[in-house]
Amino acid sequence: xxxxxxxxxxxxxxxxxxxxxxxxxxxxxxxxxxxxxxxxxxxxxxxxxxxxxxxxxxxxxxxxxxxxxxxxxxxxxxxxxxxxxxxxxxxxxxxxxxxxxxxxxxxxxxxxxxxxxxxxxxxxxxxxxxxxxxxxxxxxxxxxxxxxxxxxxxxxxxxxxxxxxxxxxxxxxxxxxxxxxxxxxxxxxxxxxxxxxxxxxxxxx
Amino acid sequence: xxxxxxxxxxxxxxxxxxxxxxxxxxxxxxxxxxxxxxxxxxxxxxxxxxxxxxxxxxxxxxxxxxxxxxxxxxxxxxxxxxxxxxxxxxxxxxxxxxxxxxxxxxxxxxxxxxxxxxxxxxxxxxxxxxxxxxxxxxxxxxxxxxxxxxxxxxxxxxxxxxxxxxxxxxxxxxxxxxxxxxxxxxxxxxxxxxxxxxxxxxxxxxxxxxxxxxxxxxxxxxxxxxxxxxxxxxxxxxxxxxxxxxxxxxxxxxxxxxxxxxxxxxxxxxxxxxxxxxxxxxxxxxxxxxxxxxxxxxxxxxxxxxxxxxxxxxxxxxxxxxxxxxxxxxxxxxxxxxxxxxxxxxxxxxxxxxxxxxxxxxxxxxxxxxxxxxxxxxxxxxxxxxxxxxxxxxxxxxxxxxxxxxxxxxxxxxxxxxxxxxxxxxxxxxxxxxxxxxxxxxxxxxxxxxxxxxxxxxxxxxxxxxxxxxxxxxxxxxxxxxxxxxxxxxxxxxxxxxxxxxxxxxxxxxxxxxxxxxxxxxxxxxxxxxxxxxxxxxxxxxxxxxxxxxxxxxxxxxxxxxxxxxxxxxxxxxxxxxxxxxxxxxxxxxxxxxxxxxxxxxxxxxxxx
Numbered sequence: 001x002x003x004x005x006x007x008x009x010x011x012x013x014x015x016x017x018x019x020x021x022x023x024x025x026x027x028x029x030x031x032x033x034x035x036x037x038x039x040x041x042x043x044x045x046x047x048x049x050x051x052x053x054x055x056x057x058x059x060x061x062x063x064x065x066x067x068x069x070x071x072x073x074x075x076x077x078x079x080x081x082x083x084x085x086x087x088x089x090x091x092x093x094x095x096x097x098x099x100x101x102x103x104x105x106x107x108x109x110x111x112x113x114x115x116x117x118x119x120x121x122x123x124x125x126x127x128x129x130x131x132x133x134x135x136x137x138x139x140x141x142x143x144x145x146x147x148x149x150x151x152x153x154x155x156x157x158x159x160x161x162x163x164x165x166x167x168x169x170x171x172x173x174x175x176x177x178x179x180x181x182x183x184x185x186x187x188x189x190x191x192x193x194x195x196x197x198x199x200x201x202x203x204x205x
Numbered sequence: 206x207x208x209x210x211x212x213x214x215x216x217x218x219x220x221x222x223x224x225x226x227x228x229x230x231x232x233x234x235x236x237x238x239x240x241x242x243x244x245x246x247x248x249x250x251x252x253x254x255x256x257x258x259x260x261x262x263x264x265x266x267x268x269x270x271x272x273x274x275x276x277x278x279x280x281x282x283x284x285x286x287x288x289x290x291x292x293x294x295x296x297x298x299x300x301x302x303x304x305x306x307x308x309x310x311x312x313x314x315x316x317x318x319x320x321x322x323x324x325x326x327x328x329x330x331x332x333x334x335x336x337x338x339x340x341x342x343x344x345x346x347x348x349x350x351x352x353x354x355x356x357x358x359x360x361x362x363x364x365x366x367x368x369x370x371x372x373x374x375x376x377x378x379x380x381x382x383x384x385x386x387x388x389x390x391x392x393x394x395x396x397x398x399x400x401x402x403x404x405x406x407x408x409x410x411x412x413x414x415x416x417x418x419x420x421x422x423x424x425x426x427x428x429x430x431x432x433x434x435x436x437x438x439x440x441x442x443x444x445x446x447x448x449x450x451x452x453x454x455x456x457x458x459x460x461x462x463x464x465x466x467x468x469x470x471x472x473x474x475x476x477x478x479x480x481x482x483x484x485x486x487x488x489x490x491x492x493x494x495x496x497x498x499x500x501x502x503x504x505x506x507x508x509x510x511x512x513x514x515x516x517x518x519x520x521x522x523x524x525x526x527x528x529x530x531x532x533x534x535x536x537x538x539x540x541x542x543x544x545x546x547x548x549x550x551x552x553x554x555x556x557x558x559x560x561x562x563x564x565x566x567x568x569x570x571x572x573x574x575x576x577x578x579x580x581x582x583x584x585x586x587x588x589x590x591x592x593x594x595x596x597x598x599x600x601x602x603x604x605x606x607x608x609x610x611x612x613x614x615x616x617x618x619x620x621x622x623x624x625x626x627x628x629x630x631x632x633x634x635x636x637x638x639x640x641x642x643x644x645x646x647x648x649x650x651x652x653x654x655x656x657x658x659x660x661x662x663x664x665x666x667x668x669x670x671x672x673x674x675x676x677x678x679x680x681x682x683x684x685x686x687x688x689x690x691x692x693x694x695x696x697x698x699x700x701x702x703x704x705x706x707x708x709x710x711x712x713x714x715x716x717x718x719x720x721x722x723x724x725x726x727x728x729x730x731x732x733x734x735x736x737x738x739x740x741x742x743x744x745x746x747x748x749x750x751x752x753x754x755x756x757x758x759x760x761x762x763x764x765x766x767x768x769x770x771x772x773x774x775x776x777x778x779x780x781x782x783x784x785x786x787x788x789x790x791x792x793x794x795x796x797x798x799x800x801x802x803x804x805x806x807x808x809x810x811x812x813x814x
Contacts, residue, residue, distance in 0.1 A: 096662045
């Protein structure tokens with residue numbers, strides 16, 4: 001996988017959508033992602049009092065279906081860099097909105113969950129950068145991918161159990177993400193491969 | 206010590222002196238030095254004498270290389286200088302053999318031969334260089350550079366050096382006596398480090414390059430060199446004319462073979478003598494065009510000179526003696542392109558903490574961990590939820606950030622780059638910041654009765670997305686650069702289509718030399734006209750690029766992007782003076798603006814591309 005594909009953090013659902021629906025579509029990765037994100041962006045900007053959990057869940061469904069269909073393509077292009085940050089922004093935004101819609105008292109749990117996701121996402125970047133290795137596919141699938149997480153979160157929100165669900169996710173996923181990462185680094189330190197470093201453009205004046 | 210006789214081809218490298226200690230000699234780094242340029246008097250520039258005892262530039266360099274762990278040296282020189290260079294090699298601290306070569310084609314064949322024998326990293330360099338040990342150490346001892354060159358952007362240090370173009374830390378193009386370049390950005394300072402894994406590529410490229418400069422290719426080689434001389438002469442004429450009339454002459458006005466005054470004429474001749482046998486530059490072209498990832502180690506403010514006469518040597522020695530190498534090293538440990546707050550409010554004193562830590566023998570990872578611990582302390586203080594807690598948290602956060610700068614500076618100062626270090630630094634940086642957000646949110650609820658968790662969530666989402674923009678954009682550029690087609694070694698001209706006539710190389714010459722920039726409107730080669738959206742975007746990119754040229758606008762641009770130093774300062778100031786709510790609103794407002802700015806700029810660049 002290319003780094004940009006790793007940064008997407010697709011789960012099994014998006015991967016399947018990409019293979020089936022996506023293969024039949026002619027639209028590129030970036031247009032599909034932007035198109036899929038549009039309803040959710042509107043929902044995020046919509047006032048909380050005028051938004052229902054059902055409407056937010058519908059916007060999430062559109063995102064997963066349309067942006068998920070763009071999964072699995074390694075399209076090089078001038079705008080290929082746009083996709084990962086868009087997916088991150090709408091994913092994190094959707095979690096905040098869903099918690100705010102259902103029970104705002106769970107916002108500290110939402111923060112902790114976002115911090116865990118952030119660890120997961122930064123970890124993939126730093127490992128590609130320094131180890132030149134991507135995290136194994138099973139970790140990405142264990143995390144459900146952005147698509148799986150959002151579908152489960154929407155379902156839990158509709159059932160009124162998002163807050164406790166986030167707590168369970170932190171307890172289950174936290175040790176998996178952190179332990180797997182630490183083990184990979186210990187293995188890397190013991191291995192003979194040299195570390196690579198992010199190249200920086202330095203002026204020496 | 207033995208001198209291999211020259212017999213058309215470079216004679217086989219004589220391994221007699223090394224045979225006894227082969228295991229030790231072959232295990233470490235080895236070096237191949239070219240003592241092939243003549244000084245102003247016609248002797249080898251490498252053997253100019255530094256002092257009354259007769260230490261030569263080459264002798265000093267051999268000592269420096271031995272000190273940096275180079276266990277084996279080959280010195281390539283011309284037949285007439287073989288005896289003198291041989292005496293120098295006999296006194297070298299490491300086994301050193303002399304290879305006699307008649308011309309640049311021989312030099313390159315000798316290089317292929319040595320590359321085929323070396324089993325670990327190989328340094329290829331010039332032997333007429335007077336430089337700080339640390340300048341060479343930056344290339345040799347820095348594990349971050351696997352295959353790379355010593356480079357500078359300074360026209361003074363890079364006098365007559367062949368130029369290269371780099372983007373995102375990777376060399377894209379290089380020039381040599383045979384190859385020309387467009388839009389150069391750096392000077393290649395003659396030292397090249399080749400990783401073990403790239404030695405086979407070096408061997409093959411050197412062999413092919415030798416063919417370019419030999420036999421039937423020789424005429425074409427001389428033709429390209431002659432074309433370069435024309436560009437230099439026309440440039441000299443242009444500069445002299447501009448100095449005389451105060452007006453910058455149009456490229457069309459410059460004669461194809463302009464008359465030069467004797468001083469300029471001598472200067473061009475001297476330049477040709479100093480650069481015509483630059484086999485190192487040929488090798489850099491060879492590696493880049495073979496798809497090798499060539500990175501750069503920067504000279505920074507270290508001393509580097511290629512004296513061409515006893516007078517120039519005396520001048521260079523005086524300048525070298527006036528420089529405090531440790532102070533320069535400490536300055537060089539400060540990251541080159543950093544934020545405004547970090548550069549002006551933290552690094553000026555944090556580097557002394559780094560030196561203190563170095564003298565105590567602390568490792569960067571220890572400092573990183575201390576920084577994280579102080580960050581956790583700041584979080585606890587913020588979480589108390591009182592004014593005193595906020596002020597204490599603000600102070601502790603600044604202390605943590607200082608230590609954060611110290612770890613990198615310590616690593617660069619002592620060249621301790623551990624595998625774990627970069628990751629620990631990155632993860633703890635993010636960890637500290639997001640922990641502090643949580644501390645502020647807890648403190649706000651406890652002490653001020655305001656629930657700001659939603660704002661905290663928005664802040665972490667925004668910051669992570671902002672970083673993701675940076676990471677993804679960089680990954681996209683790396684992908685695009687790696688996908689660039691490789692040019693053949695036999696192609697002298699970098700541009701597409703037939704080789705350009707001398708008159709057409711003027712834009713290149715202007716961009717290439719840059720020793721004396723002309724009037725502003727002449728400084729940039731004309732851009733191809735673009736229409737519609739692309740044209741608008743290209744104009745926008747030009748505008749942004751122009752902002753980079755003035756310090757004031759360059760700093761403004763960096764401050765707007767809200768880098769980590771500014772972010773931590775913003776958190777400290779707003780938290781100490783106001784409430785956590787204000788801190789989050791400030792972070793979201795400024796960060797949101799920064800996100801729009803950076804995404805907008807990059808979209809524009811992508812459209813223009």
